[in-house]
Amino acid sequence: MSYSDLKEAAWAANMELNERGLVLYTWGNVSQIDRDAGVLAIKPSGVSYDKLTVDDMVVVDLDNQVVEGKLKPSSDTRTHTHLYRHFETIGGITHTHSTHATAWAQAQQPIPCFGTTHADYAYGEIPCTAVMRDEQIERDYEEETGVQITEAFAGRNPVETPMVIVAGHAPFTWGKDAAESVYNAVVLEEVARMALYTRMIDPTRGPLKQAIVDKHYLRKHGKNSYYGQG
Numbered sequence: 111m112s113y114s115d116l117k118e119a120a121w122a123a124n125m126e127l128n129e130r131g132l133v134l135y136t137w138g139n140v141s142q143i144d145r146d147a148g149v150l151a152i153k154p155s156g157v158s159y160d161k162l163t164v165d166d167m168v169v170v171d172l173d174n175q176v177v178e179g180k181l182k183p184s185s186d187t188r189t190h191t192h193l194y195r196h197f198e199t200i201g202g203i204t205h206t207h208s209t210h211a212t213a214w215a216q217a218q219q220p221i222p223c224f225g226t227t228h229a230d231y232a233y234g235e236i237p238c239t240a241v242m243r244d245e246q247i248e249r250d251y252e253e254e255t256g257v258q259i260t261e262a263f264a265g266r267n268p269v270e271t272p273m274v275i276v277a278g279h280a281p282f283t284w285g286k287d288a289a290e291s292v293y294n295a296v297v298l299e300e301v302a303r304m305a306l307y308t309r310m311i312d313p314t315r316g317p318l319k320q321a322i323v324d325k326h327y328l329r330k331h332g333k334n335s336y337y338g339q340g
């Protein structure tokens with residue numbers, strides 16, 4: 111993929127994020143990686159979506175060095191590159207401060223799988239990271255945000271749950287490309303909203319029976335999937 115195609119794909123995903131109402135002003139960012147070229151295109155830092163152009167997108171390598179672009183890359187770039195280095199099958203990452211997912215992040219609680227809507231997209235609980243230690247904050251806050259995410263996924267397949275909430279901060283989602291990571295951010299926000307209402311209706315409600323979670327997740331994503339027209 112040429113740098114211009116990569117920048118176009120990442121820019122279009124950032125525009126979709128804004129059109130879906132998941133970000134305000136300059137909040138959030140989306141990137142897409144070209145693993146063959148070893149670079150990713152990411153939103154520039156502090157640029158509002160209504161002014162963002164394809165040419166503004168910044169191309170960086172996995173060592174966070176700018177390869178092409180006149181603007182500074184997102185302040186969250188080192189979180190994105192950490193995740194690309196550790197989650198080797200993902201192709202796009204979205205970060206938002208969408209209201210309901212961020213409320214769960216501020217409560218520092220994982221989102222239980224209360225229903226089949228959730229189970230259709232994430233194989234069980236949506237993890238919340240641990241709160242960063244002081245020395246991590248001092249060392250490299252954005253890189254350590256990535257560390258907290260990959261540690262929350264120790265023993266878990268990030269493809270099966272393409273979303274996480276960062277304690278005290280907000281959500282990150284990912285997918286095979288930038289567009290799918292935005293799709294998952296939209297899904298996460300709606301699932302977080304449903305879960306908040308569920309918790310309000312019945313604070314004692316526990317997660318859905320695992321057999322139903324299995325049925326819903328695997329009929330869409332398993333090797334014997336029978337959902338849709340594929």
Ligand SMILES: O=C(CO)[C@@H](O)[C@H](O)COP(=O)(O)O
Pocket residue numbers: 136137138139153154155156157183184185186205206207
């Ligand atoms: O997490 C945050 C701020 O807490 C980011 O989402 C910013 O809101 C966007 O930063 P840039 O990508 O514009 O540097």
